[in-house]
Each structure stands twice: as C-alpha cells, then as structure tokens.
Amino acid sequence: MGSGATLVDGVRRWFQRRSSTTSSSLPSNNNNKRNNNNNKSKYNSNIDHGNDSHVSLTDLRAESSTVQRRETKPGEEEESSILEEEQQDFDVSGLKILQVPLRTHFKPGSMDTQKKGGLETEFFTEYGEANRYQIQEVIGKGSYGVVGSAIDSHTGERVAIKKINDVFEHVSDATRILREIKLLRLLRHPDIVEIKHIMLPPSRREFRDIYVVFELMESDLHQVIKANDDLTPEHYQFFLYQLLRGLKYIHTANVFHRDLKPKNILANADCKLKICDFGLARVSFNDAPSAIFWTDYVATRWYRAPELCGSFFSKYTPAIDIWSIGCIFAEMLTGKPLFPGKNVVHQLDLMTDLLGTPPSESIARIRNEKARRYLSSMRKKQPVPFAQKFPNADPLALRLLERLLAFDPKDRPTAEEALSDPYFNGLANVDREPSTQPISKLEFEFERRKLTKDDVRELIYREILEYHPQMLQEYLRGGDQTSFMYPSGVDRFKRQFAHLEEHYGKGEKNTPLQRQHASLPRERVTAPKDETDNQNNDFERRTAASVATTLESPPKSQQDGSDNVSTGAQNGPNKPNYSARSLLKSASISASKCIGVKPRQDLEEETIPEVNEEAIDGIAQKVAALHA
Numbered sequence: 001m002g003s004g005a006t007l008v009d010g011v012r013r014w015f016q017r018r019s020s021t022t023s024s025s026l027p028s029n030n031n032n033k034r035n036n037n038n039n040k041s042k043y044n045s046n047i048d049h050g051n052d053s054h055v056s057l058t059d060l061r062a063e064s065s066t067v068q069r070r071e072t073k074p075g076e077e078e079e080s081s082i083l084e085e086e087q088q089d090f091d092v093s094g095l096k097i098l099q100v101p102l103r104t105h106f107k108p109g110s111m112d113t114q115k116k117g118g119l120e121t122e123f124f125t126e127y128g129e130a131n132r133y134q135i136q137e138v139i140g141k142g143s144y145g146v147v148g149s150a151i152d153s154h155t156g157e158r159v160a161i162k163k164i165n166d167v168f169e170h171v172s173d174a175t176r177i178l179r180e181i182k183l184l185r186l187l188r189h190p191d192i193v194e195i196k197h198i199m200l201p202p203s204r205r206e207f208r209d210i211y212v213v214f215e216l217m218e219s220d221l222h223q224v225i226k227a228n229d230d231l232t233p234e235h236y237q238f239f240l241y242q243l244l245r246g247l248k249y250i251h252t253a254n255v256f257h258r259d260l261k262p263k264n265i266l267a268n269a270d271c272k273l274k275i276c277d278f279g280l281a282r283v284s285f286n287d288a289p290s291a292i293f294w295t296d297y298v299a300t301r302w303y304r305a306p307e308l309c310g311s312f313f314s315k316y317t318p319a320i321d322i323w324s325i326g327c328i329f330a331e332m333l334t335g336k337p338l339f340p341g342k343n344v345v346h347q348l349d350l351m352t353d354l355l356g357t358p359p360s361e362s363i364a365r366i367r368n369e370k371a372r373r374y375l376s377s378m379r380k381k382q383p384v385p386f387a388q389k390f391p392n393a394d395p396l397a398l399r400l401l402e403r404l405l406a407f408d409p410k411d412r413p414t415a416e417e418a419l420s421d422p423y424f425n426g427l428a429n430v431d432r433e434p435s436t437q438p439i440s441k442l443e444f445e446f447e448r449r450k451l452t453k454d455d456v457r458e459l460i461y462r463e464i465l466e467y468h469p470q471m472l473q474e475y476l477r478g479g480d481q482t483s484f485m486y487p488s489g490v491d492r493f494k495r496q497f498a499h500l501e502e503h504y505g506k507g508e509k510n511t512p513l514q515r516q517h518a519s520l521p522r523e524r525v526t527a528p529k530d531e532t533d534n535q536n537n538d539f540e541r542r543t544a545a546s547v548a549t550t551l552e553s554p555p556k557s558q559q560d561g562s563d564n565v566s567t568g569a570q571n572g573p574n575k576p577n578y579s580a581r582s583l584l585k586s587a588s589i590s591a592s593k594c595i596g597v598k599p600r601q602d603l604e605e606e607t608i609p610e611v612n613e614e615a616i617d618g619i620a621q622k623v624a625a626l627h628a
C-alpha cells in the first residue's frame with residue numbers, strides 16, 4: 001500500500017502546487033475542481049504510516065518539478081508549464097514497476113539493414129526519410145502486418161513502426177485503415193497512442209503498403225495482467241483512471257472506440273497506459289443512419305455490452321465502451337476475464353449470473369422483441385454481491401465497478417462522471433482531464449459514399465500528406481504528382497520488414513495471420529454451405545447475421561418464419577421466438593464462416609469479422625439458405 005499511497009499523495013501535492021504556482025495559466029473554474037484540500041484521499045492514513053523512502057522520493061520529484069516551474073522566466077510561464085505538464089503527466093515513481101515480458105521475436109543481427117546503394121543513399125540524403133529510422137526488432141504481429149521497433153535518428157527516440165501490407169486488397173480493409181489513421185491524427189491525448197509519422201509512399205497512385213510510426217510502448221495490458229500477480233490497489237486505481245480519462249476525451253470527440261479490451265491497451269513498465277487500435281471506432285454524427293453505423297459492429301465478445309449481445313436497441317451510446325472498461329477493470333482485479341462467453345447467449349448468461357436478471361423496467365425498454373422476450377423468459381437470477389465476487393478489492397473500487405457494469409446502458413456513468421466518482425478522490429482533477437471538440441463531419445464524409453479502391457487510396461495518401469507538410473502544400477496547389485516517383489525510405493523498409501517477417505516466429509508453428517475485422521467481399525459471403533459445416537462453435541457466425549432484419553424490426557410474421565428453424569431448448573410449440581438460437585440470430589454481430597481467422601490463442605481471440613453494408617444482402621441470403 002505504501003508505495004501507491006505515495007503516488008496518490010505525490011500526485012495530489014503536485015496538483016496543489018501546480019494550482020498555486022500556475023493558476024494564472026489554468027481555467028479558474030473552482031467549481032469544477034473535484035480535487036481539493038477537503039477531499040481527503042483514502043490513502044492519507046497509509047501515508048502517515050507508510051514507507052518513508054518512497055514518500056521522500058516522490059516528494060523530491062514533485063518538488064523538483066515545482067522548482068523547475070518556479071524558475072520559468074516571466075512570459076514563458078504559461079507555455080512551458082503546459083509543455084512540462086504534457087511531458088510529465090503523472091509522477092508514478094511511487095508505483096512498483098511492472099513486469100513487461102520481452103516481446104522480441106527476431107533481432108536482425110547481421111541483417112543487411114545498413115547497406116545503402118548509391119542511388120538509395122542519394123535519395124535518402126536528399127529527403128531524409130530513409131535514414132531516419134533504424135529498425136531494431138519485430139515486436140508484434142497483427143492481422144494487418146508486422147510491428148517493429150526502431151530508432152528515430154532525428155530524435156534518438158525508440159518508435160514502433162507498423163507495416164500494413166497490401167492496404168488496398170479489399171476496399172473495406174483500406175477504409176478501416178483510413179479511419180484509424182485519421183482518428184489517431186485527430187485524437188491527441190496522453191492516454192491515446194500517438195502516430196508520430198507516416199512514411200511517404202514512393203508513388204501516389206501505386207503504393208500498396210504503408211508504414212506508420214507510433215510512439216513505442218513496452219507491452220499491453222493483457223500481458224501486464226498475465227505477468228504481474230502483485231498489482232496493488234494503487235495500480236488498479238491509476239490504470240482505471242487513465243482509461244477513463246482517455247475515454248472521456250474520445251467520447252467528447254463523438255467517437256466510440258467499440259473494441260476496448262486489454263490487448264488494445266498498450267502499457268509501459270512505468271504504469272502508463274495508452275488506448276490503441278481504432279480500427280473499429282466510429283464517429284457518431286447525429287444524423288447518421290444508425291443501421292449503417294452499427295451493422296458492422298464486431299467488438300470482441302468478452303468485452304461486449306449486453307445490449308450488443310442481443311441487438312437490444314437500434315441506437316447505441318458510448319455506454320458500450322464504459323461496459324468494456326468495466327470488464328477490463330474486473331480483469332485487472334482478478335487476473336481473469338470477467339465474462340468469457342463462448343457465444344452471445346453464454347455471454348448473456350455469464351452477465352446475468354453476476355448481475356442478476358435485469359429488472360422488468362430495463363427489459364421493457366429493449367426495442368428488439370426477441371431480445372426482450374428472451375430476457376423475460378430467463379430463469380430469474382439474483383445478483384451476486386461484488387464484495388463476494390471480488391473479496392479483496394477496495395469497496396470504493398467495487399462501487400464504481402458496479403456502476404460501470406450496469407446492465408442497462410442508461411444506468412452506466414459517462415467517462416466524465418466516472419472520473420468524479422469518490423474512488424478517484426485525491427487523484428482526479430478535472431483540469432487534467434481534457435475534453436475535445438466533436439470531430440468535423442467533413443473529415444468523415446467518405447463514410448457516406450461508396451468508395452472505390454482509387455478513392456480510398458487517394459484519401460489515405462491525402463492523410464499521409466498530413467505528415468509531409470511540403471508535399472501537402474504542393475498537393476493542395478493541385479500539382480499532379482502522379483508520375484513523380486519521389487524518393488522515400490519505403491523501399492529500404494520493405495526489404496527490412498520482408499527479412500524480419502521471414503524470420504518471425506521461426507520454430508513456431510505460426511500460420512500467416514489473416515485480417516480479422518475484414519468486411520466480407522460479396523463473393524465470399526455466398527460460399528457454399530458445406531464449407532461451414534465442420535466449423536464447430538461457429539453457430540454464432542452462421543446464424544447471427546440478420547442485422548438488417550433486426551435493426552429494421554421486421555414484422556412478426558417474418559420473425560416467426562425465421563424461428564421455424566430454431567432448435568433452442570426452450571422452444572416449445574407456442575413460444576418460438578425467444579430461444580437462445582433466435583436471439584443469436586438477431587444479434588447485431590454478423591459474420592461469415594468464409595472469413596479466415598487468426599489461429600485461436602484463446603477464446604477471446606474469436607473476434608467476429610466485420611460485415612459491411614455491401615455484405616449484408618449476401619449474408620441475409622446465406623442465412624436464409626442455411627435455414628431453408
């Protein structure tokens with residue numbers, strides 16, 4: 001306890017000093033300040049009896065940051081204190097350093113990374129791109145490509161470079177990448193991973209791969225939870241605080257992340273967390289047709305909110321992300337996933353085992369008739385007290401967790417509300433929990449039209465130019481760059497990555513990963529039935545595809561028709577509509593058996609592939625065929 005108490009105390013004092021030394025540069029809305037002297041941290045008594053050496057270390061650091069601030073020259077104060085704040089963020093010296101398992105898969109060693117041909121050298125010297133990053137090792141592999149660590153010779157910083165292969169193989173994949181790089185450019189926050197740069201492709205109209213340079217993180221929360229069985233209450237608090245702070249910012253931009261899970265939270269040994277993987281994120285524009293917005297919903301099941309397990313509503317709220325954060329927090333506390341459902345019905349079962357069956361008022365609000373009937377017909381369950389499920393946890397943490405995991409989305413707090421929960425007394429400070437402006441519709445106008453490969457290539461290229469201001473100027477002036485093959489470091493990277501990939505996982509029985517979230521091209525959707533029959537556990541994939549009909553709330557006769565094929569155990573002759581099977585059929589998660597999925601490492605890996613508008617018709621036909 002002592003070390004974490006020190007952290008909280010240190011951070012609190014830091015805030016207090018900051019308020020007194022830099023108050024002129026801060027918004028002076030005292031009503032907004034949740035963190036004040038009367039708001040005694042629950043750790044105070046521990047601090048008094050705590051570990052002195054930790055206290056003095058934190059004190060010293062907090063002190064030195066204050067002294068530095070005091071020494072700022074007049075006139076420079078505002079700017080430097082803001083910069084300093086950004087850099088320092090939190091003093092985490094009181095928290096025990098995390099174990100972060102080594103992620104090195106292959107070190108290049110004698111690899112020919114240094115070799116530069118004459119022309120290449122010339123290009124690189126002139127443009128400075130290629131010599132800038134020296135690739136070190138492969139640190140991860142996702143469905144879109146390899147991630148390597150590298151040194152940025154301009155800054156000396158270590159960075160992560162993600163090579164995304166064959167970006168334009170499917171328009172839907174390319175659109176996902178466009179969305180992700182755009183969102184990460186627009187969402188700048190200390191708790192969100194930062195894109196530092198994107199390499200300029202060698203040709204505007206012909207490039208296939210892109211190289212995205214991120215700030216380098218040491219691990220992810222999934223690994224941290226697995227490797228650290230001695231996390232303290234202060235770790236839990238600081239982790240949750242950062243996640244909610246990042247989420248507050250994301251939600252005020254009107255963005256829903258939609259796939260929050262421990263693997264999508266990057267982590268450093270110093271306890272810093274950053275939200276990543278915005279590939280499934282969407283901007284919510286009030287006038288956007290909700291059916292289109294949600295038909296491609298595919299978040300990993302274990303972290304999926306109940307309303308998404310049964311297509312409860314046609315409009316969803318940011319509360320879906322709050323639910324995921326609740327699941328992640330519970331996983332931190334116990335070291336195990338909270339709701340490791342095997343399919344959506346099992347998922348709902350696990351949720352109701354803990355939370356009890358929802359009250360009738362909550363069920364009554366559910367728009368989808370099948371989901372409503374399914375929930376009403378469930379065996380009534382009483383909630384399990386959280387103190388029993390999480391016996392060693394801080395009662396304040398559990399009170400907040402219960403709010404995050406409210407079955408009814410309207411009962412969950414917003415991220416901002418959660419940050420003002422008493423659990424964060426002494427740590428939270430609204431001045432350090434920024435909001436942002438809603439993202440402009442103009443940035444995402446491409447979501448409203450059907451894009452061709454060339455359209456999306458142009459849009460990605462335009463997005464890359466944001467990291468190449470001079471080229472952007474030329475582009476905006478209308479200079480035709482089509483035939484201008486300008487030099488870039490990409491060719492060299494291509495070779496380096498090819499080499500690394502060749503050696504990646506050597507000795508392991510790895511098969512190449514395939515894109516998980518890929519939207520389905522129509523022809524794949526309509527693959528022959530027998531291709532799917534031997535896929536056990538894929539009931540969900542075969543049947544959960546009636547998104548369109550669910551969202552449009554089909555007439556009763558249609559529902560009855562689809563229920564004829566239901567074989568759910570509760571399906572008596574007179575109650576055909578609310579079996580588990582029919583619920584699965586109406587879930588707003590859609591997929592096809594035809595998509596390749598990653599070799600399964602654990603059940604949570606079974607993310608359901610994304611389905612786009614284009615694919616819905618095909619899926620609907622396929623489902624109909626399956627049940628014919």
Ligand SMILES: Nc1ncnc2c1ncn2[C@@H]1O[C@H](COP(=O)(O)OP(=O)(O)OP(=O)(O)O)[C@@H](O)[C@H]1O
Pocket residue numbers: 139140141142143144145147160193214215216217218219220263266276277279516
């Ligand atoms: N900035 C970073 N610093 C360190 N590691 C990273 C960084 N970004 C990604 N990684 C790691 O690289 C791996 C693959 O990254 P990522 O999940 O972004 O790829 P992806 O192709 O989008 O994967 P997915 O299949 O989950 O969609 C992950 O293990 C991740 O932890």
